[in-house]
Amino acid sequence: MAAAEHGTADFAYAKSTFIAPYTAGLNGVNLSKSNSTAPVYTTGLNGVRLGTDALTTRLLWYSVAGFCLLVVMARLMQIGNAHLRHLFNLSTNPVQQAFWSRDRTTYWPRVKKHILYAPLHRKRHNREIQLSRAINMGTLPSRLHIILLLLYLISNIVYCCILDYNRHNKAALLAEVRGRTGHLSVINMVPLIILAGRNNPLIPLLRVSFDTYNLFHRWIGRIVVLEAVAHTLAWAVNMHAAKGYPGIKESLGGDSFIQFGLLATIAMVVILCQSPSAVRHAFYETFLHLHQLLAFAAILGVFVHSTKGHLPQQRYINWMVALWILERMARSIRIVYRNFSLRGCTKVTVEAMPGEACRVTFNLERPWRYTPGCHVYAYLPRVSLWMSHPFSVAWCEERSVPCSDADDDKLPSTVADLDTPISTRTATSISLVMCKRTGMTAKLYNKAKAAPTGIITLYGAVEGPYGGLESLRSYGTVILFAGGVGITHQISHVQDLIAGHLAGTVATRKVVLVWSVRTTETLEWVRPWMDEILAMPNRKEILKVLLFITKPRNAREVISRSEMVQMFPGRANPKVIVGKEMESRVGAMAVTVCGPGAFADDVRAAAREQVGRGTVDFVEESFTW
Secondary structure, eight states: OHHHHHHHHHHHHHIIIIIHHHHTTOTTOOTTTOGGGGGGGGSTTTTOOHHHHHHHHHHHHHHHHHHHHHHHHHHHHHHHHHHHHHHHTSSOOGGGGGGGGSOSOSHHHHHIIIIISOBSBTTBSSSOOBSSSSOBOOOOOBHHHHHHHHHHHHHHHHHHHOOOTTOOOHHHHHHHHHHHHHHHHHHHHHHHHHHHOTTOTHHHHHTOOHHHHHHHHHHHHHHHHHHHHHHHHHHHHHHHHHHHHHHHHHHHHHOHHHHHHHHHHHHHHHHHHHOSHHHHHHTHHHHHHHHHHHHHHHHHHHHHHHHHHTOTTHHHHHHHHHHHHHHHHHHHHHHHHHHEETTEEOEEEEEEETTTEEEEEEEESSOOOOOTTEEEEEEOHHHHTTOEEEEEOOEEEEEEEEOOOTGGGSOOOSHHHHHSOOOEEEEEEEEEEEEOOSTHHHHHHHHHHHSTTSEEEEEOEEEEEEEOOOOOTTOSEEEEEEEGGGHHHHHHHHHHHHHHHHHTOOOOOEEEEEEEESSGGGGGGGHHHHHHHHTSTTHHHHEEEEEEESSOSSGGGOOOOSSSEEEEESOOOHHHHHHHHHHTOOSSEEEEEESOHHHHHHHHHHHHHHTTSSOEEEEEOOOOO
């Protein structure tokens, strides 16, 4: 009863505030039956059911909030279980971890195997669909993603179809369609803006990767465009019925309210046309610039359209603009704080490596909190002006360096000066590996390759860190698969787990690193970091490295020089590796992968096959665009 009274009050307020100004002078006109009233339904909120619009808004928000709450609860249960597993196994031996190697329920492994980890069909998920080497049609969503996207799409269709079909006047019904689709288009733009942000608060809250939010951003964007087009067409049909094409031309030529609405619709349609994966992959940097420009035009058009029309959606548009500004401000503040100080700005050392890649080290101006598995967005203005690209952080080092104060540059003049300790500060450097592709990475590699020493120094900046949501410290066994440059994501986890084992802060007793590369030259990308790992005092107790060389130049290249580091010719077989390690696992097992789509799909299939036979969790690091 209270909810009904609340809804009635909302509708009464909306009617008195928004509908009355547009219906003044219409007393005595039967709007529901007369076709001669079509002009009435071409302007303002005439025919729009604001009460139902408010209802659909609440239904949409409540359903999204309910799902987020469900995910939070599931995540809290996972985190709680992992935390207990971590604490109980800090000082246990492999035999004592047997309790955690088995699932204690039957439903959760089934959920993981058939929903959470399941591809849409068979095993294809991140393997790209290519019509040719030049035409990439993208990847397939997972089974869970499809379920969520279909539910969201169906709910929007249902909300658009909740109309007063008792109206016999076609113009009145079209006016209601115009109001509903326009309203939902604006409402959906709020999550659209949130999901596009790198500082999206839902990422740490739900512990869901930016890659997943990026997928939802693309599909919600398509819903927004379709609803905006339906909104525009409904107006155009009514205007044509009322005044014909001259009336449409007159409105477009002299009514700024209509003009800015049309600007927003056109900008959205162009975004939709350039959004297919084939276009994005072929002209990514051009796509990104146009996408940002068109998104700004769409938001501007909607903002002015709603302001001039005094539409009730104005508050949602204000939220959108505020969210967009706050996200950009957060990014700018983070970039400035991490990379600039009174001493100068971030210096970048770029070294050309075999296998058409660069080892790039950023010497940051301020320390930061590093998390294994995190990534950053790299800015290199001399190479790509304001463009930024995501890269996994392969290595992070902190060291003490002398402060560069003016007094420190003076030579000591007394004996007391010699005894004065030199003031120091903590300097942080992070290293990335950038493979030569197109655009920025190609320019950077060619510039470094052309240098006499193969090394160049630039000024740049990094934005981050982002990601690093999944901790592997509570698992007794961890298998890390890497394909090509995917090693940069996995090597940080290896170093963290071995260091934690030495310090007694992790439950991990067995680490298996599987790296598949084309040639042995690729091993140079991470050689200095692997040398550090292989020099750690306790690495023989828990670490095993399996290197697979898919295109060796000769058989003598592929020689295993120790039992801990083994080399094999050919491709890795994740099914065999995971199955073998499953038989000798210690405690709960995590399988994680970072690499090409087809390789990641094979690892996913191998991990899913073992789910239900013991406690197995699967984690995939990817960035699809």
